[in-house]
Ligand SMILES: Cc1cc2nc3c(=O)[nH]c(=O)nc-3n(C[C@H](O)[C@H](O)[C@H](O)COP(=O)(O)OP(=O)(O)OC[C@H]3O[C@@H](n4cnc5c(N)ncnc54)[C@H](O)[C@@H]3O)c2cc1C
């Protein structure tokens with residue numbers, strides 16, 4: 001048992017794509033499961049599985065293959081951590097503007113497999129928007145590559161996009177080519193405490209009318225930790241709205257002034273965070289919100305239309321006023337953390353899913369206490385009409401069903 | 416059941432779609448022989464015009480029962496022969512599904528049927544402060560469904576990305592007749608099928624409805640035309656601007672050959688001796704634009720720019736963009752036939768590929784004029800020839816092929832935005848190799864198992880219908 005989440009009997013540390021392929025082939029011939037592991041930060045994500053198998057660590061596939069910085073593209077091993085990757089890019093004043101929790105440990109391959117993103121998603125999108133190509137090993141042990149190394153490419157099917165968010169259930173990613181962006185000159189955050197959550201709606205609506213375009217629109221609500229830098233005011237606020245801005249010094253100054261005026265017009269006095277250190281810490285707090293804090297926690301992620309964000313957050317708070325909630329309000333993404341003993345996780349997840357369904361959205365469990373052993377329907381919800389065709393895709397890439405069996409949406413895959 | 420002729424099922428089609436929903440009179444079919452790639456033609460047996468997703472699905476199922484191939488068609492502006500029914504059968508035209516169903520600024524989303532024109536959506540959004548970012552040069556004619564199918568780009572792709580970055584969801588009929596609705600709300604419990612159907616050129620699914628993302632209009636623009644002494648200087652300047660970390664909204668190049676035709680057509684008044692002109696647009700907040708422009712101008716000057724002239728009025732900006740976007744339309748003035756190629760290289764290799772284009776033009780005796788979405792490393796060499804002259808056709812195709820092979824050699828790809836269609840299918844193996852194509856084929860097997868939808872397109876196959884004259888199939892010159 002490597003970590004309480006995966007029933008691994010041993011872990012192989014791959015040194016090359018060929019070794020990944022060989023390991024998968026060997027597992028296939030023994031009909032043994034294979035569990036790819038990157039930085040092991042998100043192994044709580046996915047349904048519980050009892051099928052024993054091999055852990056396949058990508059951590060040593062962490063080399064830099066090519067970084068033509070003037071092209072703003074870079075090719076690295078899937079096991080490189082996002083922290084290391086960030087340092088590499090920083091030297092060229094570039095970055096990948098996708099926020100991943102626990103960047104020091106999380107890997108690029110893991111970020112592709114889990115499709116996680118954070119506050120900057122509003123302006124910068126998700127990893128899929130930066131993924132130009134990759135190399136991977138399918139469930140039969142075949143190495144293949146997809147996409148390319150140019151920023152625009154319409155040749156053939158984009159198999160790289162197919163692997164984003166597939167949770168390592170179609171193929172093991174070994175190398176990734178990404179498009180990167182210049183680091184903006186300046187960054188600032190503007191926060192307002194809200195007496196009631198609904199107030200956020202009028203503020204967000206007035207932003208649509210104004211010319212203010214933040215890169216992040218974050219709404220924090222519920223029981224945030226006492227020392228959380230996200231908290232504002234005297235502690236009685238129902239929520240706090242944080243607007244993030246990036247760009248040239250001139251742009252950011254203009255945006256902050258304008259947004260502050262918007263807030264004041266609606267009777268809210270904003271707090272400006274623009275010192276590099278303080279702003280950096282706040283961005284980090286926002287990005288790390290889903291990360292574990294040592295307490296038994298059920299973390300649910302909901303997605304609704306952006307205009308339904310507040311309603312959805314309220315409905316989750318109604319389930320448990322003690323939940324801590326962070327919404328990427330511009331995208332309608334809500335992450336809710338419930339303090340939850342293992343035996344209550346399944347029921348709470350199901351209640352949360354129903355509450356979100358009523359606001360027109362979908363919900364999935366990001367993590368639950370290990371002992372709760374949530375099954376597929378508890379984690380992912382009921383099967384949708386498109387599951388049939390997704391199952392067909394799964395069988396084409398992993399005919400024996402040995403890659404992360406039972407963890408993602410697929411019924412196939414109990415070897 | 417053996418393959419039927421589409422004409423055998425006309426009564427069933429009429430029952431599904433009404434008499435007005437089916438064309439089968441040979442005289443009516445002529446315009447469906449080809450698309451924007453005019454050298455490969457094939458007449459369909461019938462053309463149908465469904466108006467709902469369900470009717471589209473019924474057509475697909477009927478065709479599957481009778482083993483009739485089908486090809487989807489939007490506006491038919493494809494430059495890759497994507498709409499040519501090379502295997503015969505039916506053309507499914509989506510041009511009668513052209514309602515804009517919803518615009519929600521608060522959700523930054525519009526819901527449209529696939530046959531809605533790109534320009535139609537742009538017009539509906541004018542004045543709202545938001546727009547749909549993909550702006551292919553063909554936007555007055557092409558459909559949103561076509562943009563989705565080809566993952567279309569345009570001049571402003573440089574800053575805003577291609578179509579896939581702006582699609583929140585789709586409703587589609589898969590090749591096996593299944594209807595799927597994906598999005599618009601993010602679904603973690605799913606494979607990103609939207610992500611792969613976008614850009615699949617009608618070979619996985621027929622997209623009938625699209626949820627598109629809306630982007631805020633920039634507060635202001637700075638649009639400049641920069642006159643260069645050589646194409647080499649111009650492409651080096653573009654590459655340097657990117658490397659400096661500046662992200663203009665667009666950086667387009669036109670060379671002397673195309674400028675002459677453009678000026679004759681639209682009377683902009685470009686200097687007649689300019690070797691190349693770059694159209695560079697910066698957009699965003701008014702406050703920061705002049706600062707950026709100063710940096711861009713300085714880089715251009717380092718590369719011997721003769722002048723950096725800002726469009727003084729909105730009208731002048733509009734005319735400048737018209738010249739760029741309608742440039743291809745002006746080519747008819749200088750050549751009876753032409754092929755617009757679409758290649759892409761890493762942006763730092765732009766000067767190199769431009770030099771190669773000049774070399775290839777001389778080698779094959781084919782005049783080539785150039786436009787380019789230069790900021791993305793995306794070149795559109797336009798090969799001029801005469802369709803009536805067999806030798807000229809042969810040389811044009813050979814030149815096109817060599818050019819795309821050069822793009823591959825530079826670490827690039829054979830299409831950035833126009834797609835593979837039938838035109839480039841012969842180069843797919845050179846680009847990806849057999850092994851990787853096999854893996855791509857699995858996706859088609861899963862979504863479009865009989866491969867009847869979009870028969871003979873995108874993925875090469877030994878039993879596909881023969882294509883006569885494309886860059887992929889032509890004979891190389893010695
Ligand atoms: C739903 C969700 C919940 C999350 N919960 C938390 C959380 O509780 N705490 C936290 O800090 N962060 C969490 N994250 C964020 C996580 O840190 C990032 O997604 C990170 O990028 C995962 O990287 P990793 O290297 O740690 O992956 P791992 O945790 O090692 O693996 C995560 C999953 O991806 C698969 N995988 C990893 N690498 C590859 C590869 N190369 N090829 C194929 N499959 C691979 C694994 O099999 C596993 O299913 C969560 C993310 C998501 C999407």
Ligand SMILES: Cc1cc2nc3c(=O)[nH]c(=O)nc-3n(C[C@H](O)[C@H](O)[C@H](O)COP(=O)(O)OP(=O)(O)OC[C@H]3O[C@@H](n4cnc5c(N)ncnc54)[C@H](O)[C@@H]3O)c2cc1C
Pocket residue numbers: 450451486487488489490491492493494496497498509529550551552553556557558559560561562563564565566567568569570616617618620621622623743744832833836869
């Ligand atoms: C002058 C000119 C300039 C151009 N400039 C650009 C440019 O700047 N950028 C760019 O990207 N392209 C450009 N193009 C190419 C072309 O306009 C685009 O590919 C456009 O997206 C095609 O749209 P359409 O509606 O005409 O599609 P069509 O040409 O009808 O179809 C294109 C392909 O998509 C498939 N298809 C169409 N609709 C659907 C649907 N609803 N579902 C499934 N499959 C479908 C067809 O089968 C075909 O394979 C240009 C073309 C011309 C003639």
